[in-house]
Amino acid sequence: MSDHSTPAEHKHDAHGHEGHHGSLMSHSKVYLIIGALLFIFTVITVALSYIDFAHIGIFKWAFGLVGLKGDGINIVIGLIVATFKVCLVGAWFMHLKQETMQIWRPLLFTFFFVFALFMLFVLAYLDPIPSSSHWFH
């Protein structure tokens, strides 16, 4: 193997990257905190789904401004919480926080195209032929 080296050498490498022992230990604390946050936000997601936002005046009004009503409000709120959870996983568990541009560059392309995919449905509302789209009228 071209990577052959003694464990001791690697140990040194690892420390060079992560600093001394103490900071590595504190990393596991960070992971546990992020894990706990994910648990809490899962509970929040479930709890929010029991609230009917379409019946709460302020939400009805605010989301109505962008044309959302009924279940659409709950869905958008649920997806915002899910996106936040995904950011936690990506930033800390997948170490995207400290990743180089070499990793970020292809990912930025991916995010762009996935966002484009998610927004494709907007085309359905530009369709000149009346369709069965209920959420925005």
Next chain:
Amino acid sequence: MEIPYTVRPRPDTGLANPKLGIWLFLASEVMLFGGLFAGYIFMRLGAEPWMWPKGWLNVPVGTFNTFVLILSSVTVILAWESLKLRNLRAYKVWLAVTWICGLLFLTIKLSYEWPAKFHHFGAYIQKTAAEKYEPLLGNDKHEGKDGHIGRKGYPRLFIGGHLDLENDKDAMKASSVPFIPEANLNSVLALGKDEKDPAKQAKLFHTRDEMLKQIVVREADIIALKAPDLDPKKKAEILHRMNTISVHKVDAENAKPYDPDNDKAHFVPRDQVLISDLGLKDSPIVHSVKDAKTGKEDQHLIIDKRDLVAGHGPLVPKLNTYLATYFMITGLHGAHVLAGCICFIYFWLPIKGGSKLFYTNPEQLCNRIEVSGLFWHLVDLIWIFVFPIFYLL
């Protein structure tokens, strides 16, 4: 063969090859699931609000599975960190917890969540026939709350329930076979009857038997229909059995249509209501059926297949777009969980490519866990979206 740069960064990319490789793979995975989610968005927005089912999945079970996946995401990173600290014992413990969590997730899916759908029954009543089922649907008296999507102006047309699988083992097949008019049955039965050439007749008889197997549910009924002296009364009885669905429990959402609390989104699995508890004794759609084992009289709802929209039967992907997208996305996600578990078990076992690698090249083992861990986090990440869109919203 020695593969270069498995551990050390390549000078030109500044990264070890596996790291760059797994990120490119994860990017393509994001596109794959992104396409499926985009398909989901189209189908959901295009569906009539009252046609998109709610509360079909068990939220407590789904929440538990979410916790299991999050826990495994934490433990896989702790396993990686233990390796970085050169602690083999801690690594083995954390990784074991990870793959056990993965297998637990899959067990719950395979033993409970997915099969449960196959034991349910669901059908959309045709609008023209809704009146007949009005006692169950309750559209005449029902007033949806204003601003609440889905109900006002939209008739309830879906009947969901449980078939009597204990006493009628053919009930599941019977619920999926389409309506067969008597004329069609007659033309099947006439196949080969007047054929003189024995070779041709044998061929036609074979076709007839195959067709009967498709449309007639019970073995005994097929034999009875083929008998030369078929009693018209007997034939009518068999036809009735072929063309109706006997339901002994129905889902509460439709069964209590006048309950105002019933008119909102449901997030727990629907309770089942016995037909006999609905007070529909004199209704023409309710029949008394004798329980084969106990001999007790039981009330069954008899649904005529002519009154149903073509797709009906167990809650399988073909029933509606919700189930099609649900099985597609959770199935593919489940396959990813399985793949992750296989990798982790391989890296955990005391074999050359597994935990024994610790003694020869611990940094490479560390990299393997980092790369498979990144894959595992993506699996968790996809579930974070799957859980709310299918279970909650």
